[in-house]
Amino acid sequence: MSSEKEYYIEDDGVRLHLKLELPDGFSEGDACPLCIVVHGLTGNMEQPQIVAASRAMNDCGLATLRVELYGHGLSGGDFEFHDVDKWLHNLNTITDHAKSLDFVSDLCLCGHSQGGLAILLLAGERPEDFRSILPLSPALNIPDGAKHGSPGAMSAVPFDPEDPPAKVFFHDLPIDGNFLRVAAKLEPEAAAHTFPGPVLLVHGTADTTVPMHYSVDIAKEYADATLVLVDGDTHCYDYHLDKVVEAIRDFLS
Numbered sequence: 001m002s003s004e005k006e007y008y009i010e011d012d013g014v015r016l017h018l019k020l021e022l023p024d025g026f027s028e029g030d031a032c033p034l035c036i037v038v039h040g041l042t043g044n045m046e047q048p049q050i051v052a053a054s055r056a057m058n059d060c061g062l063a064t065l066r067v068e069l070y071g072h073g074l075s076g077g078d079f080e081f082h083d084v085d086k087w088l089h090n091l092n093t094i095t096d097h098a099k100s101l102d103f104v105s106d107l108c109l110c111g112h113s114q115g116g117l118a119i120l121l122l123a124g125e126r127p128e129d130f131r132s133i134l135p136l137s138p139a140l141n142i143p144d145g146a147k148h149g150s151p152g153a154m155s156a157v158p159f160d161p162e163d164p165p166a167k168v169f170f171h172d173l174p175i176d177g178n179f180l181r182v183a184a185k186l187e188p189e190a191a192a193h194t195f196p197g198p199v200l201l202v203h204g205t206a207d208t209t210v211p212m213h214y215s216v217d218i219a220k221e222y223a224d225a226t227l228v229l230v231d232g233d234t235h236c237y238d239y240h241l242d243k244v245v246e247a248i249r250d251f252l253s
Contacts, residue, residue, distance in 0.1 A: 040113025044073035124191025146183035204233030
């Protein structure tokens with residue numbers, strides 16, 4: 001069996017770009033766990049933190065399925081009209097696809113930033129389907145800001161949460177205001193209470209995109225959470241990506 005396969009599946013008329021990577025030494029007829037690995041807002045599957053996380057899992061004997069969700073990377077959909085609900089719909093389809101692969105013994109989830117938020121929510125919806133989850137710098141400030149109309153990841157100025165703006169901007173990229181309406185309905189704390197399995201949360205202490213207190217706070221809501229704070233590091237782990245890899249390997253071992 002080839003150690004790598006790049007392909008597409010369809011979700012509600014949208015093509016989703018996937019890359020399956022198998023651990024070293026994997027042979028036809030073997031079985032192993034698989035981790036679905038998700039990028040963040042404006043991201044893609046080839047970002048350094050996504051590739052490094054995937055490689056660390058492969059080194060620990062897991063297969064990985066790196067994915068690109070609606071409006072991102074080589075997948076279909078218009079970035080401006082993406083939201084977390086669309087991503088969750090994508091991830092439900094991807095999960096069903098992963099479960100259909102005959103070599104998969106267990107499933108895990110790993111996601112960075114908005115991808116970390118999405119996998120946290122998905123695990124709460126489908127706790128029986130995942131052995132463990134690994135949210136990396138999860139963007140919990142998105143639903144928090146949307147609920148309270150506070151400036152943050154999606155808005156530079158305060159707004160009325162009952163009447164959000166028609167459009168917001170992230171790094172000068174326009175996003176339809178429905179993004180905020182969807183985000184305001186998300187309940188990450190409830191999702192955390194539903195998932196009983198092991199959780200690894202990793203966050204840089206110098207993250208200015210998603211303040212680290214969001215991971216500190218959500219860790220307390222899980223039954224079995226490990227929190228690793230990477231001293232002095234940024235949202236995308238520009239300085240100590242090796243510490244993230246080390247945390248993943250320690251958790252999986």
